[in-house]
Amino acid sequence: MNTAGTIDRPLTHDPKKQAPMKPSTSEPTGSAIPDFTTTGANDSRENRTREMQLIPEALARAHMRERLQEAERERQAARLATARRMQRRAERASLRARRALAMAVMQ
Secondary structure (H helix, E strand, O other): OOOOOOOOOOOOOOOOOOOOOOOOOOOOOOOOOOOOOOHHHHHHHHHHHHHHHHHHHHHHHHHHHHHHHHHHHHHHHHHHHHHHHHHHHHHHHHHHHHHHHHHHHHO
């Protein structure tokens, strides 16, 4: 069965394998848009779908990176707070020791 496909039932659904449309003889010349190839459009469409499939993965990576950076900042802030608290405690202990030494010398 070698019948040509119709618009409703093409031989193939692959646009690259379909025959290009020929201008009809009933139309005046120059009225239709000239034929052009769409290989670039198909390639970019394929790349776009591949990129779109990877978008959730990229978003998840960015989200995890952001969460890790936030956790590191929180750990750094906690370490800084602990260091300042220990420094104040050491200064108070130093003042107590000076006072005790001064009291011992005065007696």
